[in-house]
Amino acid sequence: MSARPFAALAAEATPFRPSSPLVGSAKADPAPVSVVATPYVWRDPTTIKPREWVYGRSIQRGHVRAILAPGAAGKTILSVGEALAMATGRNLLGQEVPGGPKRVWLWNLEDDGEELARIIQAACKHWSIGPEHIRDQLYVDSALEGAILKLATSTAAEGLTINRPLVSALTDELQGRGIDYLHVDPFVSSHAANENDNMEIDAIAKEWALVAKNAKAGVGLAHHVSKAGAAEVTALSGRGAIALINACRSVLVLNRMGEDEAKRYGIDDEKRRRYFRTYDDKNNRAPPSDKSDWFTMASVSLGNGENDEGDNMGVVIPWSPPDAFEGISVEHLRQVQAAIEAGSYKAHHSATDWAGNAIADVLGLNVNDKGDKARILRMLGTWIENDMLRVEESKDGNRQMKKFVVVGRAADDHSATPKSSVASQGVAAEPSSATLHPAPFRGAGVAVVDSEGGKTDRYVAGNPALGVSDRDLSKGRF
Structure with missing residues (x-):
């Protein structure tokens, strides 16, 4: 099923209204409210269902993660690399795929289909991945090809409106296809609300959390940072309201290799832009770790031009900083x-x-x-x-x-x-x-x-x- 019909559902969107009975009312005689605390029921810890991981300890079924990066840092080609790792069940980037191959849906809202095909095919060429390896495992849509995704809109007259028909159709499609992970890039293009309004962004983020929970899938939201200077990107660097970060269970941040790091590792300054590192700056669902995972970008020719003058695309591959004691006895x-x-x-x-x-x-x-x-x-x-x-x-x-x-x-x-x-x-x-x-x-x-x-x-x-x-x-x- 194509994602394109979802765009037509926008006309049926309904305004967002707080549903809690605790929210104040303008009526003169509000209905009485009853609040009852629920006693905790003791459980044998061995009977509690373990967390379900879709990819390493980064993507958890039923939860949302954010991916923060400055522009052109490599988040799109990283997301493609992760998608191919999950789709094939192979450890391509240093993360295991629990339970084998997964079904992945990449929904890109700023690149067209041709560009996405270039990125995907270059990665497949590098990793020797054929059509038989990802058939029925990888789904790709682009807003520039008509697959519009607007989960919410906001106007001065109506306030925030959640597109309930779209939420329902999206959840049904995830369930129907058995999608394990949906990656939306970028988050800012998936809504038309005030990105600086914490209440509106919180409502949208919670809606994505419900989609993940109800579809029993992981959801990734790629997000830009507020400043793309030399400062270290952290979970607090996200553009706009902090509510998105607060609502996510995991926040993967990308940082380009800095000048100091390039000197430390003996890498020429003109080459350091090929390197970046990632770490989970807010994963309260996995064992704590302060380790960064390093990656570099390999250049792969698509062979789509005359005399080998076709497109050369970047492909993310794992990289380890040089070890001072390598070969020392x-x-x-x-x-x-x-x-x-x-x-x-x-x-x-x-x-x-x-x-x-x-x-x-x-x-x-x-x-x-x-x-x-x-x-x-x-x-x-x-x-x-x-x-x-x-x-x-x-x-x-x-x-x-x-x-x-x-x-x-x-x-x-x-x-x-x-x-x-x-x-x-x-x-x-x-x-x-x-x-x-x-x-x-x-x-x-x-x-x-x-x-x-x-x-x-x-x-x-x-x-x-x-x-x-x-x-x-x-x-x-x-």
């Missing part, structure tokens, strides 16, 4: 300790006899390369944190007090780098491990020691003992 640490023991190395990164030079010599790194130097700082901070190296003050050749790096505990066979799953799942490092990541999540850097010997919060190796701060490192001042 206990033997490397022993060699670093031997080099430190044999020489005299200062802790400050600007010193000509900096301890990072010893690490660079052992590992074949270049201290003049910003990416390599950031990696060396992270390793040095970790080894100091784990007492494989220490910072001590003593007089230099000019009889001035300086901080030097010296050998701490001897490296042993237990001082090994962790498996990648340990670093990315937030497992605490063993106290005796020399090269383990203290970082709680992938790409977060390392926890370090401040000048008084106390641990700082997690982040990349901003360490006063090494003469470098988080700000210095993020700004490339080394």
Whole structure:
């Protein structure tokens, strides 16, 4: 069934009116109101139905999630990637699809059918997805092709009007097709109400929640942010009334890779716009996590032009930030300790006899390369944190007090780098491990020691003992 007939239902829309008997009335003699509290009935916790997840721990059946992103950040191609993952039942973007393939409906309100086809076919080409893999699993509609979606309108005369016939028809279609997830992009185009009015947006959001609940499907509402500057996008960055965010069970936010992050990971500035990260900034229905999932955009040619001059489309693929300890073994640490023991190395990164030079010599790194130097700082901070190296003050050749790096505990066979799953799942490092990541999540850097010997919060190796701060490192001042 096409979505186009839904547009004709707008004429039958009825004004929204509060239905609660507690709402005041202008009548002189209002009917009496009875309020009765419902006693809680004890239940065996093992008999409570578990939450039903449609996609990872992000999309829950019967609930609404919002997706917040600045313009051109990648939300449309991310939504296509998620849709194909659900439709095929494959873990394409790092999320499992519980129970196998799902039926997904993409309803786009700002791109035409041709553009959507380009995005979808490029992703299918990249992931080797054929028509047989998504037949009867993927549904796509576009407002620019006539599939208008206006769940509500607002006028000065009538106030907010919920399009009840559309709500009913939409719910019936979701149920009839067995749709597991409906993605609407963008939310602002799905209504004609005052987006800054919390009462109106709350009513619309609650209507979407009823659609999700009654259709037993997940609903995603893509939403623009109020400002697209350099500030971090959070759940509070959504455009207009905050009521939408408050009504959603999950809020996925997208952030482009910033200049500081690009420097930290050794990525050229002109390429950093291909990278973005996501995290759920308001998921009170899943285990807490502060891990961001990183993605990059691969370029896929559709082959639809002459002499290979056709359209090249972006396809979202998972990406992991470089690991400072990738390929590092206990033997490397022993060699670093031997080099430190044999020489005299200062802790400050600007010193000509900096301890990072010893690490660079052992590992074949270049201290003049910003990416390599950031990696060396992270390793040095970790080894100091784990007492494989220490910072001590003593007089230099000019009889001035300086901080030097010296050998701490001897490296042993237990001082090994962790498996990648340990670093990315937030497992605490063993106290005796020399090269383990203290970082709680992938790409977060390392926890370090401040000048008084106390641990700082997690982040990349901003360490006063090494003469470098988080700000210095993020700004490339080394």
